[in-house]
Amino acid sequence: MGWTRYFRRRNWDAERARELDAYLEQETADNLARGMMPEAARRTAQRKLGNITNIREEIYRMNTLEFLETLWHDLRFGLRVLGKTPGLTSVALLSLALGIGSTTAIFSVVYGVLISPYPYARPGEIWAPEIRDARNPRKSLGAYLPDAYVQVTKLPAFAEVMATNPENRLLTGNGSPENFTTVSVTSNAFQFLDVPPVLGRAIAPSDVHANGQPEPVIVLSYRAWQRLFQGSPDAIGKAIILNDVTYSVIGVMPPRFGWWTSDGGWVPALIDSRQERPLFTIARLRPGISKAVAEQQLHALHLELAKAHPARFPTNGFTTVLNNYLDITAASGEMQSSLQLLFGAVGFLLLIACANVANLQMARATARRREIALRMSVGAGRGRVLRQLLTESVALSLVGGVLGILLAVAFTRAIVMLMPEFYVPNEARISVNGYVLAFSAGISVLTGIVFGLAPALECSRLQLVETLKDATKGAGTSAAGGQPRNLLVVLEVALSVVLLMGAGLTVRGFVNLQKTDVGFQPERVLMVGLQVSPKRYATYEQRIAFTEDVLRRVRATPGAESAAMGNGGLPFGGPQSGFSIEGQPPVQAQRILVNLISADYSKTLGIPLRAGRLLSEQEVARGDAVAVINEAAAKFWTAGVSPIGRRVRLDLLDKPGNALLPAGRATPVFTVVGVLANTRNAGLRDAPDPAVFLPYTVIAPTGRMLAVRTQGSPMMLLNAVRQQVQQVDKDQPLTRPITLEEILGQQTVQPRFNMALFTFFGLQGLVLAVVGIFSVLSYAVVRRTHEIGVRMALGAERSDVLALLFRMGGKLVLTGLAAGLLGSFALARILRSEVFQVPVTDGLALLGVVTILSVAAFLACLLPARRASRLDPMIALRHE
Amino acid sequence: MLQGTLDLLILQTLVLGSAHGHTIAHAIEHRSDDVLQVEHGSLYPALHRLEDRAWIASFWGTSENNRRARYYRLTAAGRKQLAEQTGRWDRLVQAVNRVLRPVEE
Numbered sequence: 001m002g003w004t005r006y007f008r009r010r011n012w013d014a015e016r017a018r019e020l021d022a023y024l025e026q027e028t029a030d031n032l033a034r035g036m037m038p039e040a041a042r043r044t045a046q047r048k049l050g051n052i053t054n055i056r057e058e059i060y061r062m063n064t065l066e067f068l069e070t071l072w073h074d075l076r077f078g079l080r081v082l083g084k085t086p087g088l089t090s091v092a093l094l095s096l097a098l099g100i101g102s103t104t105a106i107f108s109v110v111y112g113v114l115i116s117p118y119p120y121a122r123p124g125e126i127w128a129p130e131i132r133d134a135r136n137p138r139k140s141l142g143a144y145l146p147d148a149y150v151q152v153t154k155l156p157a158f159a160e161v162m163a164t165n166p167e168n169r170l171l172t173g174n175g176s177p178e179n180f181t182t183v184s185v186t187s188n189a190f191q192f193l194d195v196p197p198v199l200g201r202a203i204a205p206s207d208v209h210a211n212g213q214p215e216p217v218i219v220l221s222y223r224a225w226q227r228l229f230q231g232s233p234d235a236i237g238k239a240i241i242l243n244d245v246t247y248s249v250i251g252v253m254p255p256r257f258g259w260w261t262s263d264g265g266w267v268p269a270l271i272d273s274r275q276e277r278p279l280f281t282i283a284r285l286r287p288g289i290s291k292a293v294a295e296q297q298l299h300a301l302h303l304e305l306a307k308a309h310p311a312r313f314p315t316n317g318f319t320t321v322l323n324n325y326l327d328i329t330a331a332s333g334e335m336q337s338s339l340q341l342l343f344g345a346v347g348f349l350l351l352i353a354c355a356n357v358a359n360l361q362m363a364r365a366t367a368r369r370r371e372i373a374l375r376m377s378v379g380a381g382r383g384r385v386l387r388q389l390l391t392e393s394v395a396l397s398l399v400g401g402v403l404g405i406l407l408a409v410a411f412t413r414a415i416v417m418l419m420p421e422f423y424v425p426n427e428a429r430i431s432v433n434g435y436v437l438a439f440s441a442g443i444s445v446l447t448g449i450v451f452g453l454a455p456a457l458e459c460s461r462l463q464l465v466e467t468l469k470d471a472t473k474g475a476g477t478s479a480a481g482g483q484p485r486n487l488l489v490v491l492e493v494a495l496s497v498v499l500l501m502g503a504g505l506t507v508r509g510f511v512n513l514q515k516t517d518v519g520f521q522p523e524r525v526l527m528v529g530l531q532v533s534p535k536r537y538a539t540y541e542q543r544i545a546f547t548e549d550v551l552r553r554v555r556a557t558p559g560a561e562s563a564a565m566g567n568g569g570l571p572f573g574g575p576q577s578g579f580s581i582e583g584q585p586p587v588q589a590q591r592i593l594v595n596l597i598s599a600d601y602s603k604t605l606g607i608p609l610r611a612g613r614l615l616s617e618q619e620v621a622r623g624d625a626v627a628v629i630n631e632a633a634a635k636f637w638t639a640g641v642s643p644i645g646r647r648v649r650l651d652l653l654d655k656p657g658n659a660l661l662p663a664g665r666a667t668p669v670f671t672v673v674g675v676l677a678n679t680r681n682a683g684l685r686d687a688p689d690p691a692v693f694l695p696y697t698v699i700a701p702t703g704r705m706l707a708v709r710t711q712g713s714p715m716m717l718l719n720a721v722r723q724q725v726q727q728v729d730k731d732q733p734l735t736r737p738i739t740l741e742e743i744l745g746q747q748t749v750q751p752r753f754n755m756a757l758f759t760f761f762g763l764q765g766l767v768l769a770v771v772g773i774f775s776v777l778s779y780a781v782v783r784r785t786h787e788i789g790v791r792m793a794l795g796a797e798r799s800d801v802l803a804l805l806f807r808m809g810g811k812l813v814l815t816g817l818a819a820g821l822l823g824s825f826a827l828a829r830i831l832r833s834e835v836f837q838v839p840v841t842d843g844l845a846l847l848g849v850v851t852i853l854s855v856a857a858f859l860a861c862l863l864p865a866r867r868a869s870r871l872d873p874m875i876a877l878r879h880e
Numbered sequence: 881m882l883q884g885t886l887d888l889l890i891l892q893t894l895v896l897g898s899a900h901g902h903t904i905a906h907a908i909e910h911r912s913d914d915v916l917q918v919e920h921g922s923l924y925p926a927l928h929r930l931e932d933r934a935w936i937a938s939f940w941g942t943s944e945n946n947r948r949a950r951y952y953r954l955t956a957a958g959r960k961q962l963a964e965q966t967g968r969w970d971r972l973v974q975a976v977n978r979v980l981r982p983v984e985e
Contacts, residue, residue, distance in 0.1 A: 019901060019950045020924065022943070026902040029945060050921025058925045062932065
C-alpha cells in the first residue's frame, strides 16, 4: 500500500471488480439454495449489494489525491478547448504577452534611469544650488569660484558640501599618450557620496594638507583600472603621469561608480582662492532644516557675493534655487519626459491588452454557456464547473504570462540598445525589474481569470432551462453580454487612437527635423580634438606654433580639401559672452556665441558668406582684432546700418588672469569685416543664436578642434591626419574623432528614440484594438447566424448583410475614434512636452492616424462580414 | 448506522478468523439478529479503507463452494485498534446510557 497505490489504481480497480463479482455469485448461489428462481436470485443479489459502479468509484477516489486529479483533468480538458480555437487562444496569448512585455520593459528602463540611477548614498537628499537669471532662466549658474565655495561650505543650513571640477589631462608613460578625464573633487567627496572602493582606499580629508595643497594621489574608475592595469590588484601604489605630474594610485571604484566620469579617475582638488576654476557644488541639508530655509541662507550669501563681485552674477537680478540632484541629472530634460510619456503610453497598452483579454474570455465563455448549462443540468456541481473554467483561464493566463516575461527581457534589451547614451547617467544600470514584471503579469493574469469566470458565475445564477432553450433556438435574439464587450472595444479603439496620435506626432517631429536646413554642408568633414600638455606647451607662442604647424601639414595631406582650426562647438554651441556695440546703448540681456576659427573655417564647413569678407590668413596668424558675424548677430545693428566696419566689444575676453593665455596685444574690441549665413548653431530645433567668429589665435587654450573637409570618406583620412599630428609631436593624441554627419546624427538620436518607441507602442495598440474589433464582430456573426438566415430567407441581399455588419463595426470604430481624438486633445493640453515637436492639431499626423485606423478597422470588419454574407440561409436557419 | 461503527463491526467479525466480503456482510447481519442492516455494497469501501490503514490484510483464496474469493484477516495493528475502539465504544455506550436512563431509585 502506501503511496504506490496512486500508480496501481487500474490494477486495484480490476481486483475490486472481481471481488464484487465473487460476492454476487456467492449471494446468487445462496439465493438459489433458498429456492429462488435463477433470474430472481441474481436480481436479489444485485439489490443487496447496491450500485457496483458507485462502489468502485468510491474506492477509486480513495486512491486519489482528488484535488490534483481533477486539476489534471481540467487542465487537459482546458488545453483541448483552447487548442480547438487556436485563433482566439493565440490572440489572447499575444495580448497578454505584449501587455506584460512592454509595460515591464519600459518601467525597467524608467526605474534604472529615472528612479534609481545612482549608487550614491541617499541620492534624493542631494541638493545642487542654482543662481537663476531673473530674465533668462536658461542662462543660470551652478558653479562657484573657490573663494565663494569656501563661504558656501560654512552656511549653517548645510550638513556637508562637496565640489567637483572635471578636466582632461594628458596621460603619458606606459603606452600611447591619451586624454584622461581627471575629476578633481573636494577631499570629503567620497564620504559625501559614500560608496566604498573595490580596491585600496578612496580619497580622504587627510589627502589634503593643512595649507590646502593636495597629495598627488588618484582613485581610478573601474574601467580605467581594467584598461591601464588589466584589472590587476597590484595597481595600488603604481604611478601614472598626468600633465607631467606623477600621481600614485590609491584605490579603484566599483563599475557603477561614475562620478562625472566612468573611464577616468578622481584626484583631490586644490581649493585655491586665486584660481578661477568653476567648482560644481552639491550639498546635503542639516537634519531638521527645510529646503526653503537653506535657500534663504544661500540667497543671502549670494546677494553679499554679488555686491563684492557684480560681474560674476546676472546683471538682471537672480533668484536662488536648490535643485534636487535626481531632478537635474537623472536622464536630463527630454529623455526624462520621453520616458515618462512612454510609461504612460505602455500603461494604455496594458489597458488595451487587458480589455482584449477580457473581451476574448467573455466571448469564449458566452459561446460555452450552453455547454456549461448542459453540464450543470446533468449534475455537475457549480463549484466543479467554476473550478474547471478557473483552471482554463489560469492556464491561458500563465502561458501568456510566461511569453510576456520573455518579451519583457527582449524589449528591455532592445530599448537599451536604442537609447542614446548621452542622455543617460553613466551610473545607470538597466535590467528587467522583478517587481514590475510581477505587477504587470499579475494584472493581466488576473484579468484573464476574472473575465474567464464571470460568465460561469452568471451561468450558475441562470435558469438552466432558459439557457438550454435559448441555445437551441440559436441564440438569435439574445444580446446578453454584448453590451460590455462593445464598450471594451470602444475603449480599446480610443486608447489606441491616443497611442497612435503620440506616434504620429513623434514621426512628424522627426521628419521635420530631418528636413531642417542646417546652413552648412555636413558631408565629408572629419573632426578631431587636440589637447596639448599645458607643461610641454607652456607659452602662447608654443601653442600657436603647434597648431599652425599641424594645420599646415594637414592641409597638405593628400585627400584633404581644406582644414580649419577652432574652438568649442564647430558648428554647435560654444562659450557665450556679454557684448556691447560701439555707438549703440549697451543691451544688457543679450549674449553672443563666441567661435574661434582659422581662415578656412567657412570653406571647410561650407558656410556661405553674405556680406563683406572672410578673415584672412595674415589676420589669423597675427591674431588681429577682426571678426566675422552671422546673420542673426547682424540684426543687433539698427536696421539699414551695415555692421561691416563697426566695432563690437566682447566681455569674455576682458578677464585678466584666466588660464586662456590671451595674446599679448589682445583687445576685447573687434572690428566686423564680414557676415556669414546663419547655421543651426543652437541645435537643429532652435533658431540660430547670434554668433561672432574671431581669429583663433586671440587666445591659446590647451584644447583645440580640428575640422578637415576630405575628398573621400572622412574616416579614411583619420590615420593620415594622425600621422601628420604626430610628426609635429609624437606624444600628441587625437581625441574623439568623429564626422560632422555623426555629430548631426547625435542631434537626432533622441527624436529617433522617441519615434521608434512611440510608433512601436502605437502599432501594438492598433493591432490589439483591431483584434478586438475582429473578435467582437466574428462573435456577433456566430451569435446572429440564425437571425441572418431569417433575414436572408425573407429576402435580404448579401449586400444588406454586409452593410449590417459594417454598420455594427463602424459604430464601434467611430465612437472609439471620436473618444480617442478628444482624449488626445485633452491629454495634449495637459502634457505639453518637448517630446512632441508638433502640436496635436497637426493636420498630417491627424490624417495619418484616422487613415491607418480606418483601414485597419475596415479589414477587421471585412472578414467576419464576408463570412456572414456568404451564409447559406438554409444552413443558417438550422444553425444551433 | 453510526459513523465508524462499521469499521468496528468488521474488525470484530474478523477476530474469529479470516473471511471474505460476502461472509463478513452476512455475519454482521446474523449476529446482530438482523438489527444492523448493512448495505452490502458499502462494506467494500470500508474494507478498502481498513486495509489501507493496515488494520486488515487481504489475500485471494478459495471459498466454501470452490470459488475464488478475496479473504481478509486481522493484522496485529488491527487487533490493537479493535481493543482500543471496543474500549472507546463501551465508554460511549455507558455514557449515553447514563444520560438516557438516570439512576432510578
